[in-house]
Amino acid sequence: MTVALHDLLPAGLRRGWAAEGTCPDLDLYSLFRARQIADPHATAVIDAKGELCRTALDRKVRCLAAGLAGLGIRAGEVVGVQLPNGRGAVIAELALAALGAVALPFPVGRGSLEAEVLLRKAEAVAVIASVEHRGGHPAAELRALVPALPELRHVIAAGPVGSAPEGTIALTGLLRSDPAAFVPARPDPDSAARILVSSGSEAEPKMVAYSHNALAGGRGNFLASLMPDGTPPRCLFLVPLGSAFGSNGTAVTLARHGGTLVLLDHFTPESALAAVREHRPTHVLGVPTMVRMMLERLAGPASGAGEREGELPAPTALVLGGAALDETTAEDAARAFGCPVVNLYGSADGVNCHTGLGKGAPEAGSDGIVAGRPDPRVADIRIADPETHEQLPDGETGEIIARGPMTPMCYVAAPELDARYRTPEGWVRTGDLGMIGEDGVLRLVGRLKDIVIRGGANISPAEVERELASHPRVRDVVCVGIPDRLMGERLAACVVPRGPEAPTLASLGAHLTRRGLEQRKHPERLLVIAELPLTPAGKPDRAALRARLTESAPSAAAPSAAAPAPAPPLAHAG
Template identity: 70%
Template sequence: MTPPSRTPSAALFHDLVPEALRRGWAAEGHCPDLDLYALFRAHRIAAPHATAVIDAAGEVSYAELDDRARCLAAGLAAHGVRPGDVVGVALPNGRDAVTADLALAALGAVVLPFPVGRGRREARSLLGRSGARAVIALAGHRGAEPARELAALAAVPGELPELRTVVAAGPGPAPALCLSLAELLHTDATAFTPARPGPDTAARILVSSGSEAEPKMVAYSHNALAGGRGNGLASLLRPGTPPRCLFLVPLASAFGSAGTAVTLARHGGTLVLLDRFTPGAALDALRAHRPTHVLGVPTMVRMMLDRLADEPAPPAAPTALILGGAALDAATREEARRAFGCAVVNLYGSADGVNCHGDLDECAAAEGIPDAGPGIVVGRPDPGVCDIRIAPLPGGNSPTAGAACGEAGEILARGPMTPLCYVGAPELNMRYRTAGGWVRTGDLGMLDATGALRVIGRLKDIVIRGGANISPAEVEGQLASHPDVREVLCVGVPDPLMGERLAACVVPRPGRAPELAGLCAHLDARGLERRKHPEHVLLVTDGLPLTPAGKPDRAALRARAAAAVQAEQVRAG
């Protein structure tokens, strides 16, 4: 049987940024202009015995990790994986996930990582829409058999027509129709020669848990990852000290793209990895491995703060906590700064192509200083990462005609980290990219008089109550300072009269039970106009639900709040 022809990678990964701009950023030194495996290999040669990965199984040196990656690359090549092929990877944080990243970079293939826990339907969608030729997945996970299920799908005509190879990871023999990752890791790689893909060609597809019916896939080049995203971490490093990064988020998430490509390949540091987050395991890792940087989402740090309250002493202070994925309120930021004794970085970024935060000095200078301005200050845009413009609302078709200083509008970004394009979705390229390659973030923000970016909220999350717009992020920022509130998200719930009303989903502090009247009195005292006050409160005592990428799941909360309000109305008659 003759295999189907492959989709040309040039067609799948069309760069929407003008080539002259890409080359200009490289010439200015914003990008290393090398592929990811070549960058990693240089660190392996310079310091072969340095620790690359620390996971549940122990430590792995740069030389050991490189040997594993070359063996896997040779094994995958023997089974038909070629430069430009898309290969899915659904593995937990650990050496196998990092090995897969490097092996695929060495092959010149394009890695499509997605967090373990994505459902079968979503995995099928991602692999099918990307034209993936192979996938590496767990043999078993929480009662499911992901590798076997994907192999069975690939065997059904028309289901995943491009998928030819399924690799199963985990103990025991590989399921039927699957290759064994353990066996591939023992391939003889003596004759293997790494590919040398162009630095502006596709290296990785980031999966965005956005508002589309299916997750968005965003293609990034070697330069955009090691250069643009790498520069974002560079501003948070102490001179002469390689980063030692504890990742609390999945490496397969967009936030996790700062793992293999940035921490290892760009900066020659060490990855400290937990295969599963718990607050206790995270604090144990801080004590045992003394990371310089901890990367997570605010919810994770709040859970760690609650756990610290029951422990005799905090761990040794890292250089910084880097928190993204959701808005970081001032109360949590100050509490974390005191508890961990380090700078707390409010990272604004997304898979779609934007990143902004303060450097270590700016973050330290801002600690404890109250801010009465709109939204949340996230720092000044770094041209080595991306420039930011504010497009007036409505419209904003021309980024060169930006909003005036202090005027709110849609945040647009373009720079060395800008992705190539959306994958398999030309309609998203039309919707979210401009003719000059700017990324439309869908976020509402403004540049203040100091040049700092203030993020006000998501345009799509705006709640329209009786024709008036309410930004949930603005209300959340004020409610987070209430002494009874540990965490809060605000969502709109349907209402027959007003269209929508605002509901506050509150995780209370231990032993507290905040009520609507008290929360609204707090907002009055903070000066928030009453039309923006929540009209319903949902106490979430089991913690906010999270997506597989570790972000708060607004859709799940919206459904839960709507059901609670409806039940309350039924009881009231």
């Protein structure tokens, strides 16, 4: 049985974008193969094992595709991929594209319960995972799930020869298959190529199906807008390729644009700075928290690794998404890296807008954070009434909706999500609040659902975070709501200090007053931590922070400041 993946966008729109050249109208493997033929010795991947050229990569892709076909994996079937950033993840994604199968990548670090949900709902017939990664044993953990997953026929273990756990298939054996015997499937470019996993606010992770054209076309046009001279990009991915943000890797950087992927198997600020110096990427893709950690290393005492020696080679751009980017971080990063800092507003659900290669930092004000001018070659963006979905006039605040070449097909095995987040005309409902001014610029205001309700009054955590980020003693901040028996909820600020002295709850309140934020929106709890915990996808882990605050909540209902505490474990984005 194969999960049904239907397209909620009118077929005429898809065909129109292909006919006018907005989408390449080729499957991902065919796009990569054309690049390989054009320049067979160009570097495709740089990872911990060294450099891999396009021809060597293509041979490995064909070997794996032949091996997977020998296991009976067919076009349209879903295969999970839980591999760290490296050539293995790239080979797997291209091999599945060549088979016409659907890749379901998800980052290393997601627990077995979540993996079970993903694989079950997607009706995955196989999954490829590492034998060992950073002390964990993903392949063995996934093998243990087989009795609960009747559709899952194979667990493929990636690791040294002889290391595959009992009951799994060694990836090394599949890579010895005869590549000459493999004939690519050439799937319909409008058919599903990859399932993106969204780290949204649902009880279970959302899965979103994307076609070859939506990835290489819509998402490919996003990266093209950040390539000023059309030169193939050299992209350093600090986020996992298995995340939604990471889908700009194999499908976009490599297949669509013929670029080079620079990959770290897990993120640390030291390894990221070393990669910038050694490999001179044109684009660095990450989340703001990662860049703040890199800036802190640059500003601190020089280490034996010599992080402060010499200037950093300037990329074309730092591309930051996944969380709000404040002006202080943008300005500091632009100065340290000597390049524009691009504020990316995007999600797996099908929205993308960015501030471009201008020199100025993204502005923030009372009317929200600037997200840039929507690009119809990527996604047309409108502001709609949240109830009627009717378009609102310029200058009015409403729900951000999007539709365009990058729009996904549907949610996977979740008709209730299709009904909730897609309009009959195929528009994606983001759940974000925004406005488009007369200048055509999109500004983000907050979330429809991400609201703290204190004594019946609504507070937007995004608004408070935006103002706290400008405090001189705040390096990083996340605001969350915590339960309170008197008020229902109270707002808590989780702060990573800038410098040796942490801010106090009183100083944060005074700062917000000076910024014009009314008293009822001020945080009433403060948690001081060394680093923000990150999800496997590299975003701030709000659930972990909320749990930490809830566990340490005082017995009295009165507001308080939590004592400074060691940071929760930092999930590595790899």
